Amino acid sequence: MTLRDWVPIFALLVPGLGLILVLIGSVVYVAVAQSFGYYALLGQSAFSLEFWSDVFDRKLFSRAVRYSIYVGFWSAVLSVALAYPLAIWLRKPFPGSIGLGALLKAPLLVHGLVAAFLYINVISYNGLLNQFMQGIGIWSEPRRLQNDPNAFGVLLLQVWKNMPFALLLLTGAVQSISDDILDASRDLGAGPWARFCKIIAPLSISGMQAAMVIIFIGALADFTFQTTVGPTNRQSMAQLMVSFKSRGDWHSAAVVGVSLMTIALLGSALLAFTSRVIMRGGLR
Amino acid sequence: MTYERLNSLLITMVVTVAFIWLAIPFTMAVLWSLVDPAEPWTADKLLPPVMSFYRWVDMWENSSLRYALISSYTLAPSAALLGLCLALPTAFALGRFDFPGREFAKLLCLLPLVVPPFITAIFFSALLFQLGLNTWRFGAIVFAHSILFLPYAIRILTVSFETVRQDHIDAARDLGASAWARFRVAYLPALKPGISATLLIVFIQSIEEFAIAFIIGSPDIVTIPTLLYSALGQDFVRPNAAVLSLILVVPNVFLMLILERLMRSANPTLSSGKG
Amino acid sequence: MAAIGIRGLSKSFDGFQALSEFSLEVNQGEFLTLLGPSGCGKTTLLKIISGFLEPSTGTITIGGEDVTHVPPERRDTALCFQSYALFPHLTVLQNLEFGLKQKRVSRDQREVRISEVAAKLELETQLEKLPNQLSGGQQQRVSLGRALVMRPSVILFDEPLSNLDAKLRDQVRVEISRIQRDYSLTAIYVTHDQSEALAMSDRIVVLNGGKIVQVDTPEDLYSKPRTPFVADFIGGANLISGRVSSQTEKGPIIIETSMGPIKTSHLVKDNVDNVELSWRPERAKIGEGPHCGTIVHRAFQGQFTDLILEQNDIIFRIRTNNDKLRVGEVINFSLSPDDVVVLEVDK
Ligand SMILES: Nc1ncnc2c1ncn2[C@@H]1O[C@H](COP(=O)(O)OP(=O)(O)O)[C@@H](O)[C@H]1O
Ligand SMILES: [Mg+2]
Numbered sequence: 012m013t014l015r016d017w018v019p020i021f022a023l024l025v026p027g028l029g030l031i032l033v034l035i036g037s038v039v040y041v042a043v044a045q046s047f048g049y050y051a052l053l054g055q056s057a058f059s060l061e062f063w064s065d066v067f068d069r070k071l072f073s074r075a076v077r078y079s080i081y082v083g084f085w086s087a088v089l090s091v092a093l094a095y096p097l098a099i100w101l102r103k104p105f106p107g108s109i110g111l112g113a114l115l116k117a118p119l120l121v122h123g124l125v126a127a128f129l130y131i132n133v134i135s136y137n138g139l140l141n142q143f144m145q146g147i148g149i150w151s152e153p154r155r156l157q158n159d160p161n162a163f164g165v166l167l168l169q170v171w172k173n174m175p176f177a178l179l180l181l182t183g184a185v186q187s188i189s190d191d192i193l194d195a196s197r198d199l200g201a202g203p204w205a206r207f208c209k210i211i212a213p214l215s216i217s218g219m220q221a222a223m224v225i226i227f228i229g230a231l232a233d234f235t236f237q238t239t240v241g242p243t244n245r246q247s248m249a250q251l252m253v254s255f256k257s258r259g260d261w262h263s264a265a266v267v268g269v270s271l272m273t274i275a276l277l278g279s280a281l282l283a284f285t286s287r288v289i290m291r292g293g294l295r
Numbered sequence: 296m297t298y299e300r301l302n303s304l305l306i307t308m309v310v311t312v313a314f315i316w317l318a319i320p321f322t323m324a325v326l327w328s329l330v331d332p333a334e335p336w337t338a339d340k341l342l343p344p345v346m347s348f349y350r351w352v353d354m355w356e357n358s359s360l361r362y363a364l365i366s367s368y369t370l371a372p373s374a375a376l377l378g379l380c381l382a383l384p385t386a387f388a389l390g391r392f393d394f395p396g397r398e399f400a401k402l403l404c405l406l407p408l409v410v411p412p413f414i415t416a417i418f419f420s421a422l423l424f425q426l427g428l429n430t431w432r433f434g435a436i437v438f439a440h441s442i443l444f445l446p447y448a449i450r451i452l453t454v455s456f457e458t459v460r461q462d463h464i465d466a467a468r469d470l471g472a473s474a475w476a477r478f479r480v481a482y483l484p485a486l487k488p489g490i491s492a493t494l495l496i497v498f499i500q501s502i503e504e505f506a507i508a509f510i511i512g513s514p515d516i517v518t519i520p521t522l523l524y525s526a527l528g529q530d531f532v533r534p535n536a537a538v539l540s541l542i543l544v545v546p547n548v549f550l551m552l553i554l555e556r557l558m559r560s561a562n563p564t565l566s567s568g569k570g
Numbered sequence: 571m572a573a574i575g576i577r578g579l580s581k582s583f584d585g586f587q588a589l590s591e592f593s594l595e596v597n598q599g600e601f602l603t604l605l606g607p608s609g610c611g612k613t614t615l616l617k618i619i620s621g622f623l624e625p626s627t628g629t630i631t632i633g634g635e636d637v638t639h640v641p642p643e644r645r646d647t648a649l650c651f652q653s654y655a656l657f658p659h660l661t662v663l664q665n666l667e668f669g670l671k672q673k674r675v676s677r678d679q680r681e682v683r684i685s686e687v688a689a690k691l692e693l694e695t696q697l698e699k700l701p702n703q704l705s706g707g708q709q710q711r712v713s714l715g716r717a718l719v720m721r722p723s724v725i726l727f728d729e730p731l732s733n734l735d736a737k738l739r740d741q742v743r744v745e746i747s748r749i750q751r752d753y754s755l756t757a758i759y760v761t762h763d764q765s766e767a768l769a770m771s772d773r774i775v776v777l778n779g780g781k782i783v784q785v786d787t788p789e790d791l792y793s794k795p796r797t798p799f800v801a802d803f804i805g806g807a808n809l810i811s812g813r814v815s816s817q818t819e820k821g822p823i824i825i826e827t828s829m830g831p832i833k834t835s836h837l838v839k840d841n842v843d844n845v846e847l848s849w850r851p852e853r854a855k856i857g858e859g860p861h862c863g864t865i866v867h868r869a870f871q872g873q874f875t876d877l878i879l880e881q882n883d884i885i886f887r888i889r890t891n892n893d894k895l896r897v898g899e900v901i902n903f904s905l906s907p908d909d910v911v912v913l914e915v916d917k
Contacts, residue, residue, distance in 0.1 A: 012394060020388050027385025027449055028404055034442045035406045038418040045421060052424055100305065107306060114313045120551045122503050124523045125540040129320035132327065132533065137337070139323060171316070194622055195655035197642045199669030199720065209668075213659045225408075232411030235505060239527045249413045253510070256417050265421075268414045275411065 039272070045265035052261060062262040071251065072267065079248040080274065082162060083231030086169035087223045087282065093170065094177035094222070098185045099211060112182070116175040126168055127239040131157060134164070157240065164240040169230045177222040184218025185211060212290040220286055224279040231275055248274075328537035350534045360539070363522040370433070370508075370518065371501040374440035378497040379490065381441060382448035389449065390456025404449045407442060412506035415443065420511050432516050436508055440501045447500065448493045451558075455489025456482075492557045499550050503543075519543050572631075573598045573756040574619065574724055579628030581614055581780075588614045589780045592628065596724075599754040601747070605767040606777035607803070612760040615777075616726050619758065621645045633723055643672070648717035652729045654709045656701040662712050663697040669720045687715045690749065707738045711745075718749065725750075727759045731766065743770060764804045768792065776800050792850075798913050801848035808886040809913075811846050822907040828882050829861055834910035846913040849905055851876070851889040859904025863888075865897050877901075 044050050048059035066072050097115060101108050118126065133139050134156040141153040158164070188211060196210050212219075234249040241247065246254070248271045255264035330336045331345035354360045388394075389401055407415070419439055423429045463481040472480065505520040512521060523539040526532065572595040579592040589611045596602050604612045617623040619630060621642035629638045637645055648669075656665055666687070670680045688694050691711040701709055710730065717725055730746070731739045747770050750757050761767055767774050768788040776783045776791070776799075784796045795801035798809050812827035822833040825847060832847060852874070854861075863879030863886065870893060877888045877895060888903065895901065 016394070020392055020394050023384040023388035024400065025384075026381045027383075027445060028400055030381060030442055031404060031406055031445055034419070034439075035410055035415070037422055038410065038415050041421050041425070042414060042418045045418070050421065050425055052421075097309075105302065111306065111309060114310070114317070117313075117317055120544070120548045122520065122523075122543050122547070124505065124520055124527065125324075125544045128523070128527055128536050128540045129324055131527070132323050132537075133320055135533075139319065189653065189655070191651045191653045191655035192657060194642070195649070195651055195716075196657070196668065197622070198620055198647070198649045199716070200643045200672035201668075202643055205672060210657060228409065228411065232413060234413050235524065239524075249411065252413060252417060256510075261421055264417060268417060271411060272414060275409075 042265045042268045042272070045261050046269045048262060050261075052259070062266050066263050066266040071246065072270075075246045075248050075251045075267075076270065076274065078162070078245045079231050079233075079271070080278065082165055082169065082233060082237075082247065083227045083278065084282075085166055086173060086230035087227040089166065089170050090173040090177045090226050091181070091219060091222055093174050094181050095219070097178055098181035099207070101182060102185050102188075103190075112178075115178055118171055119175045119179070121172075123168070123172055123235050124239070126171055127236060130164065130168055130171075130240060158243050160242045160244065162237075162242050162245075165233070165236045168236045168240060169226075169233070173226045173229065177226060180218045180222040181215060184215035188214050216287060216290050219290070220283040223282050223286055227279055227282055228275045231278065232271055324537045324540055327534050328541055330534045332534075350538050354535055354538050358535070359517050359522060360542070363517045363519050364542075366433075366516050367502055367518040367520075370436055370440065371498045373437045374444070374501040375494045375497040377437060378441035378444055378448045379493050382445055382452050382493065385445075386449050386452030386456050390453040391459070401450075401453070405446050407444075408446050412443070412504075413510070415439070416506040416510035419507070423511070432512055435511050436516065439507045439511065440504060441497065443504070443507065444497045444500045447496050451493050451496070452486070452489050455486045459485040488557055492554060495550060495554045495557065499547055499554065502547065572596060573600070573633060574758070575629075575631040575634075576619070577629050577631075579615075579618065579630070580626045581611075581618060581623065582626050587780055589618075589625075592780075592782060594775060594782065594785070596756060596758060599756055601750055601757045601759065601770060601772045603759045603761060603767040603771040603774045604777060605761060605764060605774050605803075606783075608762055610777045611780040612762075612777060613728055614780075616649070616728050616758065616760055619724070620647045620649045620726055646723045648720045648722035648725050650713050650717050650725065650727045650730050652732060654701075654713040654733075656709055656712055656716075658701055661698055661700055662693060662704070665701070665712055666697075666716055666719055669716065673720075683719045683721070687718050690752075691715045691718075691745075706734055707742060710734060710738075710742055714746065714749070718753070721753075722755075724756045724758065727757065729761055730759075731761075731763075746770070768804070776803065778803075794911055795848060796914050798846055798848065801911070801913060805850060806887065807848040807850050807911075809846060809848050810884065810886070811844065813843055814845060825910075828884055829886075831860070832905065832910055833907040834912055835907040836910070836912045848911045848913055849909055851887040853909040854888045854890075854903040854905060856888070856890055856892060856895075856901055856903045859902045861904065862900060862902045864900050865895060868895065868897050 041050060046062060048062060049056045101112050121129075131138075134141070136153050136155060136157070140156065141150070144150040145153065156164070192214075193206060193210060196206050201209065232249050233247055234253060237247040237250050241250075248267055252264045252267040252271065255261075255267060326343055326346075327336070328350055329346040329348070330343040331347040331349050334344045336343040385404070389397060389404075416439075419435075420429065423431070423435055428435065459482050464477060467477045467480050502518075503520060504518075505524065508516065508518045509521050509524065512518065519539065519542060523536065523543055526536040526539050574594075574596040576592060576594045576596075579589060580587065581589040592615065604615060606612055614623065618625050621637070621640060621644075625638065629636055631637065632646060657668065660668065663684070666684050667680055670683065675683070685694075688697065691714065693708070693711060693715060696704060696708060696712075701712065704712065710733075714730070727746070731742055734742060743766060746759075749755070759767075759770065768791075771788055773785060774788055774791050775785045778799050784791060784800050786794070791800065791804060795804065795807065801807040801809060810827050810829060810832070812825040812832065814823060815826040815831065816824050822835045823837075825832050825834060825845060827847065832849075834847065861881075863881040865877050866880045866885075867878035869876040874889050874891055875893050875895070877890060879886055879888060879901070
């Protein structure tokens with residue numbers, strides 16, 4: 012293509028893709044620059060590694076990193092693990108399967124904050140769950156379930172919100188495997204487990220990887236669930252970043268932000284790679 | 296016939312779980328929003344003792360709800376329109392021209408979806424500070440929303456542009472149509488559902504967006520999600536939170552259902568999961 | 571003993587009767603073809619034999635053993651799919667190995683069987699390729715090979731040639747026949763193409779609307795169709811109805827039709843007056859003869875010419891080597907009484 016062909020295409024790409032690159036590019040640039048001491052709002056801007064070493068020395072930070080990875084990893088794994096059997100089950104339509112799929116995907120329509128409210132409502136001190144457990148006599152008195160230290164509430168909400176998304180991606184992937192291929196494997200003697208390991212899993216791996224990575228990034232960077240139902244003695248990375256920022260400590264916020272992006276990137280790559288190895292090689 | 300028995304057992308199980316999962320929490324939310332302050336709903340009663348729309352009226356008159364509704368419902372259409380205008384040229388290029396690196400360009404368009412929203416929010420606000428634009432909150436949110444949701448807009452419109460049939464364009468040219476007439480007869484019919492879907496999806500996403508509105512908007516601009524967030528946090532009054540939750544979720548469910556229908560009629564590839 | 575026995579088989583889908591009262595025996599080493607128009611239940615029958623569908627009533631035996639409720643993965647059948655159904659993520663070698671690994675055949679045995687089949691199907695150089703790197707004919711051979719390495723007691727084909735172009739089709743057809751004979755496999759072959767059926771089969775089962783219409787060798791099916799459906803479906807015979815005018819002990823029977831009297835040497839059942847006759851287009855001898863017609867359409871086909879003739883508002887078809895005849899000419903022809911078949915009237 013000549014320069015003359017490129018000019019109109021470039022001109023067309025500028026308002027859309029161009030702005031995306033400018034915005035995201037400058038956001039990432041500002042984050043990295045601030046983490047090294049540039050773009051100070053107060054005081055002088057100069058290169059320094061001080062913020063990195065300061066933040067990395069804090070126990071708060073390493074706890075937040077571990078905690079965010081914990082939430083991200085388990086949210087992704089649990090959502091996908093729940094969605095896989097459902098997707099396989101709903102692969103072939105049967106009476107009621109469309110309604111069932113819609114029912115399972117309904118949480119996609121519900122805002123995360125609303126989900127958090129609904130959850131709080133059910134598990135609160137005088138909420139339905141406590142009443143129920145007392146009613147059937149398992150618990151003698153109401154228990155405090157809100158902001159549980161193991162973040163089961165956060166994980167539950169993440170799965171509630173993300174399982175339907177994984178289901179959406181996996182149903183697409185699993186439905187694109189033709190009946191003939193599955194029938195052929197049966198005809199050659201493959202039972203249900205062999206069919207899953209040798210045919211379904213390898214052929215739907217890209218859908219699964221996409222679901223894993225997207226859920227992982229979202230849950231890793233979670234702020235709303237953590238601040239509404241998460242444990243009070245721990246902070247997620249996003250929460251830590253926001254709290255640094257609201258104290259005006261932009262440089263430390265930037266260090267957390269850049270670390271968060273790095274972990275998102277590395278973690279996604281690692282998750283995608285491991286799931287491929289497990290699905291393709293390990294189960295052979 | 297054990298397979299069928301197993302299947303109906305599974306159906307029953309999933310429906311039960313989904314019921315616990317959805318119906319109970321929502322019923323609770325509706326009931327809580329109807330609790331009259333005259334008598335509190337205590338744990339020993341199955342239903343609220345006195346039910347009224349008092350909370351709804353009260354929230355409407357005495358809280359920032361009205362203000363949040365106004366700002367959410369002006370932000371969203373502005374972001375939708377701006378997003379559409381920004382997405383159209385890029386989608387045209389991606390959908391109608393074959394140039395080296397096109398697939399890569401499509402991939403790059405997804406960037407806003409991979410960067411965690413709070414990072415975008417915080418460092419976009421840092422950028423605004425640097426540029427001295429930090430008082431320009433409303434415009435900044437509209438701008439950020441429209442760009443953040445460009446991936447959806449570009450994706451939908453690219454598919455729409457791809458479905459414009461070259462033989463329709465050629466036939467129109469062959470019959471001597473001007474550029475405008477060609478656009479009307481060949482492009483517009485194929486684009487229309489895509490345009491509505493784009494407007495709707497950016498609208499919904501913008502209404503729901505929390506991070507940007509929270510970081511950039513506070514304290515001046517309150518949207519429904521940020522209002523709900525504060526209602527869940529420092530000033531947690533359960534009936535009020537219930538009212539807000541319902542206001543946030545109910546219109547969106549309807550909008551989403553319309554969207555789903557639109558997408559299905561617009562481009563089957565999107566609804567069949569290849570999108 | 572029969573390799574496959576099908577007794578009193580029916581299958582209905584939500585009230586729609588896809589197969590009814592189906593009984594058939596397939597002999598060891600036989601090449602049996604199921605022939606019928608699209609939608610007549612061929613695939614359904616094949617799926618029941620291979621175990622993917624359970625019959626509503628009836629039983630299936632393979633090698634004398636009742637397998638009606640045995641799932642496909644434990645049946646000793648191998649199915650060749652119309653779409654080939656090769657596993658797209660596995661190489662040719664892995665595709666061929668798949669079934670053997672499921673059956674836990676030892677590595678040595680696997681190698682022996684695969685190299686033998688690969689040699690026979692000329693796939694040795696393709697073993698490391700993925701299916702989408704192969705041509706249609708090669709994919710077809712892999713699918714065949716994948717079935718063959720299993721050494722099944724029955725091999726089932728569902729329209730295996732319909733995705734191939736005309737030239738390849740002839741080639742693969744010959745190949746399948748040869749392999750079936752070499753291994754003396756019992757084969758059930760489904761097709762809607764009558765020429766395929768006639769060329770390959772030991773016996774042909776003609777199906778229509780989920781029922782068996784006629785089971786015969788190709789030669790008998792062609793020369794002695796029993797019903798108008800078979801006569802028309804195979805070779806497009808001319809059909810005409812008439813009245814028996816004289817039935818004597820000796821000599822041909824004379825049937826009065828709108829084409830004039832036609833003689834047949836086939837027997838008509840007693841007490842039947844109205845009969846349906848069929849005769850093959852290529853059996854008419856043009857020249858002298860009692861019958862005549864006006865050529866209304868002519869289609870030159872190369873080795874022969876198809877003529878459509880009309881007489882007394884009846885249309886019929888004649889196939890001839892004479893390419894000089896033109897539309898509008900009136901020709902005379904005769905039919906040998908042996909070639910005029912009396913059909914059973916469909917109920
Ligand atoms: N799963 C099914 N549900 C309902 N009807 C079916 C099903 N499978 C096949 N049929 C019907 O049964 C009839 C026979 O189908 P099939 O065996 O596929 O015909 P063919 O001879 O073309 O292979 C068709 O009319 C088809 O519509
Ligand atoms: Mg068929």
